[in-house]
Amino acid sequence: MHVLILGGTTEARRTAELLHGVPGLRVTSSLAGRVAAPRLPPGEVRVGGFGGAEGLARWLREHGVGLLIDATHPFASTISFNAAGAAATAHVPLLALRRPGWVDAEPAAGGDWHPVGSLEEAAAILPDLGRRAFLTTGRMGLAAFAGCDGVWFLMRSVDPPQGPRPARMEVLLDRGPFTLEGERELLARHRVDVLVTKDSGGAATAPKLVAAREAGVPVVVVRRPGGPEGVRVVGDPEGAVEWVARLAGVRALGARVRPQSPPGLRPGGPPDGLN
Template sequence: MHVLILGGTTEGRRLAELLVSAAGTRVTSSLAGRVAAPRLPPGEVRVGGFGGAEGLAAWLREHRVDALIDATHPFAGTISFNAAAAAASAHVPLLALRRPGWVASPGDDWHPVGSLEQAARVLPALGERVFLTTGRMGLAAFAGDPDLDRLWFLVRSVDAPEPPCPARMEVLLERGPFTLDGERGLLRRHRIDVVVTKDSGGAATAPKLAAAREAGIPVVVVERPPAPEGVPVASTPEEAAAWVGTDLAP
């Protein structure tokens, strides 16, 4: 059985580990190539795009893929819809592997928004020193506005961002997981008074939410984009591996 994992996430790597150890299973992980030095999963690895839904469907047919698992980041919306269209075209079963989103706890001061642009609009009323943890993509939403130019941004990402960027910005190049003590110290050291994050879920970057709660700092949370309709969803790599073994075994 040949399984193609659209990966680049912790869950995608864990799923590859589980499937590679299963007898009779060939695993190929596809990475988008947006990170300079990604953590490679076991099994076969390809890097780069497919050329849209049609290109992915052609790849599925050419490489005789028996199952497609979309384990991309919850905010990688385009590839998820391409995967749904390609799987339908190539008649390949598709599963989405999505870590659960975060849930607010008592004491949290969360401000949900639907996009980075909406996050930028609410920021000036919430604080002046911003901890921006949405990654290096999409920083243009926080640039070029006089109301935002007076704010100071601490931008944390794995790789260095490219312009356009906020006018007043310091870049922190780090890769999770992060600790609660580390996040407490970061907020205190940089005098952060508002945090911006995407609802990516998972434990690796969640400590910033607990640190913000303790410090009474508001958090602007960008909600996840809608997922393709009709695609079954697993919340853990173990569930996804069971789907392959149980539902698709010859």
């Protein structure tokens, strides 16, 4: 059984690790290629796009893929819709692996959060919330904040940004996981008074949210885009492995599944490029 994992995320790598080396399975991980030096998962790896839903469907057929796992970033909606279309065309079972988000959990913790629907909406309300922003939405989409002349930005990403950007911006190149102590120090050292992030979920970059809550720093959070309907969704790699084991009939996978602690804002775990 050939399993194709669309990813580059922490969850995609973990799924590949759990499936790698299991007799009767061939695992290929596909990376978009947006990060210059990605952390490669075990097994076969391909880098680059497929050419839309039609190209992905053709690749599935030509390479004899029997199961497709969409473990891409929660904000990579285009590839998710392409995956759904390709799976339907090629008649390949599809699973979406989506880490739990932060928006629904944080209000109960007492954070000062301001959910918005887009980067443009985030930029529109930002000047009313602060003047020194910690921008952690990734290096793509900086153009949305180019007009915020009254705001100074600290932008953190894995690779250097390109294209239009805010006039007053300092770039911090770093790769998580990040510690709570480190995030506290960063907010204090740069006198950050507002945090901008996406509802990426996961633990690798969550300490910044805890540090912001402790410091009373408001958080502007961009909600996740909608995904394709009718696709089975699980919240962790273990759930994906159980799905593969059931459909592929591989009993050896049972011993590899480990219980997960409840999702929350916890430090630790490798990153996926958004910081």
